[in-house]
Amino acid sequence: MANFPVFHGITVAANAHIENLTIESLASDPIGAAEGRVWYNAVEKSFKAAVTDDSGSLSIIAFQDASDFSSFLIDLASQAVGDSGAKKVGYEGKAGANGLFSAAPGTLDGIIGSIIEAIDAEKLLSKDLESSDAGKGVNAIGYEGKAGQNNKFSVVPGTVKSALDMMIDQIDANSEASSVSSQGIQDELDNTQSAAGLSATGDYSAPATSNYLKQSDFVAKSKTASLASADELLDAQIKTLSDQVTSNSSDVTSALATVVKKAGDTMSGPLNMGSNPILSTAVPTDPAHLVNLKYIDGMRAGLDVKDSVRVATSAEITNLTGDTQANGDNTYSIDGVVLKSGDRVLIKDGASIDGIEAATFTNNGIYTVDITTDSPDVGSATAIFTRAEDADGSPVSEVTNGMHTFIEEGQKYANAGFVLSTPNPITVNTTELTFAQFSGAGQLTAGAGIQKDGNNIYLNFGAGVKESPLDEIGIDVGAGLFTTEDGTTSSDATAAKLEIKLDGTTLSKGPDGLKVSQSFTDKITTLQAELDLSQTSSGLDNSGNYIADSSAHYIKSAVSLHNATQQLDAQVKSTSDKIDSEVVKVNDAITTVSDELSTTQAGAGLSTNGNYETPVTANYLTASTSLHDATIELDKQLKGVADTAAQEITDRESADSAIKLGAGLLANGNMPDVSAAKYIASATNMFDAVTSLDQSLDQNITRVNTDISSVVTQLNAQKHAFQSDQPNLEHRIQHNLGAAMVDVTVWVKRSDDKFYNDIALVKEETNNEIVVYLSEAAHVKVAIEAIADINTPAA
Known part of the structure; x- marks a missing residue:
């Protein structure tokens, strides 16, 4: 079977209803329909439902067409004599607790008729007891008879009337005899006294065995025992009995007012038949009609319901005569359920009869299991399976197509139902038996978030859910959220939507959702622009990276501002040292020239008046003929040296200017005015400026990293x-x-x-x-x- 997702049903809110409900239409009745399922048989043109009878068996009832249904209602409501609705309602019969009245099984019509006849007879008896007409009243009250103490007179059992008649006849005879003989009168008196329970002297002795005339009865009424007092006691007792009969008559009359009429009546309250069946009903034509067992048996023809089993297999059984599991705890389980001896098991996935032959579906069926366990230190258990008596193929018709059962427990098949789908004829242990699941649950239960009250299903509102004033399911929001139609005012209307409340100006709502407010974005933009300007002024790109100038003389290989400054500083120092060295050299040259001039003059043989003598060993004056010539020669030589030195100085100064310009310094080598800058306002030289920028950049990067870490920490928390x-x-x-x-x-x-x-x-x-x-x-x-x-x- 396919694994379908588990849903939790549909709940209709209080006072709500479902309109335009359509019952499922099927070409044939479903096999193993779950209890409570209703469908329309499109072929038979009738509505049907799966119901459970008093014995717990699942059956299908059919609702005929509207014409049959109307006819049945008319028959059931009929009050016509001989054709009343009560003739269609059965009753199983009952005997009264005292055994004085009973009703044989039959219809309500017959039972009610018997009750009416019995009550009518009782009322007639009560009426006769009260009557003074001949043959009634005292003629209807029995008397057990009595013999006088002296055995002179006795009354045989009969009615009170016959006893009184006998006494009257006897007294009359005694009176007749008294006219003949006083002794006869005395004898008659004695007989009369004796018959009246008096002594020969006329004394009355209370009979100890009487019901109402014992001595204690006279004492209780504060009377002296006598015939007169006895008459009073009897009169009072008869009055009590008469009142009781009258009361009973009133009770019977009241009871008759509440009985259901044989000709038909309407119940004003529930009719509880207890364990008494209704013995006869007509074929139902409406979902509310009463049905009899014969009709149900006809509807469930083809279905064979078996007692439920505890578990069903999900894999084959390897050995029906001894399947062992080594679970370590001396237990044997199927579908997650630990079995015990006597449990019923549905084997539906094949089994081997002895663990040697291959497992086949011919061994499928309903079994009982016997569990044996090994010693605790082994921890295994063995199951022996025997076909259940109600499904072992004896008689042959015991296992047929349509045999089905329900599963009580199991991780996979709890509350599921399985039906035998193998076509007939079937021979147990020969025919392969295939079981199909037809039910996934034994009953409708309220799942998560659902409450069931009788036939009503409700939602249990959990966190974040509420019922709106318009009887709809809505969202229960906190302080940061609200439902609104116009985006400003709270509303519970159907058109309202969930929105976020804003507290402050950091965030704002736009047409595409929640965003950072423009003012906050502007601050970030301003900060970024200032940082970009600082980076540009420092020769960095907008990402803070240093870009080397390929056309520079001395900082082509620099990788940072700091490194460029170091290279420029080294070049300036080198150039300055060279210039200082050249100046020393020039001064030394001048001194040398001066000394050389004096020496030359002396060596040239010039006199103090300047006469020139050509020096024979001179370097540059060998061709000179005078000091002038010598000077010209020396001038030429000095000019060449001076030009070279001047060009060197010019080159050094150009390089120095270029270095200052590249470093952003003034022509005199000083720092320009940076008081308006954000991060290097206090710098007095390039090194300070680069250091300040480095520190500021490091602080900003650290702060950004801290902010990011804070946000990440908050999100993770x-x-x-x-x-x-x-x-x-x-x-x-x-x-x-x-x-x-x-x-x-x-x-x-x-x-x-x-x-x-x-x-x-x-x-x-x-x-x-x-x-x-x-x-x-x-x-x-x-x-x-x-x-x-x-x-x-x-x-």
């Missing part, structure tokens, strides 16, 4: 993940988020060991704990995220 270590109906989760509102996602593990997103009832115990409720025990994964604002990083 608002999440919690949970995975169960065992399947439960209820999973209690301590998340410790301390949040008044959380977003919960539940994943439920199914039989394929995969987790599926599902709807489950989640209850908020506290701000730090929730409980997840399932309709059946299962593993879960739960993701919990607190709904809270993130703190804005410090400026």
Whole structure:
């Protein structure tokens, strides 16, 4: 069978109803329809329903067409003599507790008729007892008879009237005799006294064995025992009995007023038949009609209901005569249920008769199991399977197509129903038996988030859900959210939508959703522009990277401002040292020239008056003929040296200017005015400026990293993940988020060991704990995220 997702039903809110409900239309009746299922048989043109009778058997009843239904209602409501509705309602009969009245099994019509006849006879008897007409009254009261103490007179058993008549006849005879003889009168008197229970002297002795005339009866009434007092006591007792008869007559009259008329009547309250069956009903034509067993048996023809089994197999049984499981705890289980001897098992996936032959479906069926266990240190258990008496093929018709049973327990098949789908004829142990599942649950139960009250189903509102004033399901929001139609005013109307409330100016709502406000964005933009300007002024790109100038003389290879400054500083120092060296050299040259001039003059033989003598060993004056010539020669030579030195100085000065210009310095080598700058306002040289920028950049990067870390920390602190270590109906989760509102996602593990997103009832115990409720025990994964604002990083 396919694995279908588990849904939790549809709940209709209070006072709501479903319109335009369509009953499913089928070409044939479904096999093994679940209890309570209703459908329309399009071929038979009738509505049908699966119901359970008093014995617990599942059957199908049919609702005929409207014409038959109307006729049945007319018959059932009929009050016509001989054709009343009561003739269609059966009664199983009953004997009264005192055994004085009973009713044989029959229809309500017959039973009510018997009751009326009995009550009528009782009322006639009561009427006769009260009557003074001849043959009635005292003629209807029995008397057990009595013999006088002296045996002179006795009254045989009969009625009170016959006894009184006898006494009157006797007294009359005595009176007649008294006229003949006084002795006869005395004798008659004695006989009369004796017959009246008096002594010979006329004394009255209370009869000890009487019912109402014992001595204690006279004492209780404060009377002296005598015939007169006895008459009074009897009169009082007769009055009491008469009153009781009258009262009974009133009770009977009242009872008659509440009976159901034989000709037809309407019940004003429930009719509880107890364990008494209604013996006869007509063929039903309406869903509300009463049906009899014969009709139900006809409807359920072809179905063979067996007693339920405890579990059903999900894999083949390897040995019916001794299947052993080594579970370590001396137990044998199927579908997660530990079995005990006597349990019924549905084997539907094949079995081997002896563990040698291959497992086949011919060994499928309903079995009883006998469990034996090894010693505790072994920890195994062995199951021996025997076909159940109600499904062992004896008689042959015991196992047929349509045989079905329900599963009581099991991780996979609890509450499921299976039907034998193998076509007839079937021979047990020869024919392969195939069982098909026709029911997934034994009854309708309220799942997670659903409440069932009789035939009504309601939603249990969990966290974040409420019932709106318009009898609709809405969202229960906290302080940060609200439902609105115009975006400003709260509303519970159907058209209202969920929106976020804003407190402050950091965030704003736009047509595409929540965003950072423009003022906050402008601040970030201003800060970024200032940083870009600082980077540009420092020769950096907008990402803060240093870009080397390929046309520079001395900082082509620089990798940073700091490195460029170091290279320029080294070049300036080198050039300055060279210039200083050249100046020393020039001064030395001048001194040398001066000394050389004096020496030359002396060497040239010039006199103090300047006469020139050509020096024979001179370097540059060998061709000179005079000091002038010598000077010209020396001038030429000095000019060449001076030009070279001047060009060197010019080159050094050009290089120095270029270095100052590249470093952003003034022509005199000083720092320009940077008081308006943000990060290098106090710098007096390039090194200070670069150092200040480096520190500011480091601080900004550190702050950005801190802000990012703070946001990440806050986000991580608002999440919690949970995975169960065992399947439960209820999973209690301590998340410790301390949040008044959380977003919960539940994943439920199914039989394929995969987790599926599902709807489950989640209850908020506290701000730090929730409980997840399932309709059946299962593993879960739960993701919990607190709904809270993130703190804005410090400026």
